[in-house]
Amino acid sequence: RDKEGTPSGFTMKLRKHLKGKRIEQLLQPGADRVLVVACGSGEARHHLIVELYDKG
Numbered sequence: 062r063d064k065e066g067t068p069s070g071f072t073m074k075l076r077k078h079l080k081g082k083r084i085e086q087l088l089q090p091g092a093d094r095v096l097v098v099a100c101g102s103g104e105a106r107h108h109l110i111v112e113l114y115d116k117g
Contacts, residue, residue, distance in 0.1 A: 078107055 068076075079100050086099035098109040 075109075079109075082107070 082100040082105070084098055084100055085102055085106070086097075088097040088099070089095065090097065094113040096111045096113070098111065100107050100109065
C-alpha cells in the first residue's frame with residue numbers, strides 16, 4: 062500500500078493519548094473477536110477496543 066505524507070487524524074489522536082504509556086492489560090471478553098487493550102494506570106488509564114474482522 063502507498064503511504065500518505067501525514068498520518069490520519071485518528072492515528073494522531075492515538076499517538077497523543079498513548080505516547081509513553083505501556084500496555085498494562087490485554088483482554089478478550091468471552092470467545093468474541095473483540096480485544097480490549099488497557100494502557101497506563103490510575104487516572105491516566107486509556108482503553109482501546111479493537112474488533113477483528115474475517116476479511117479486513
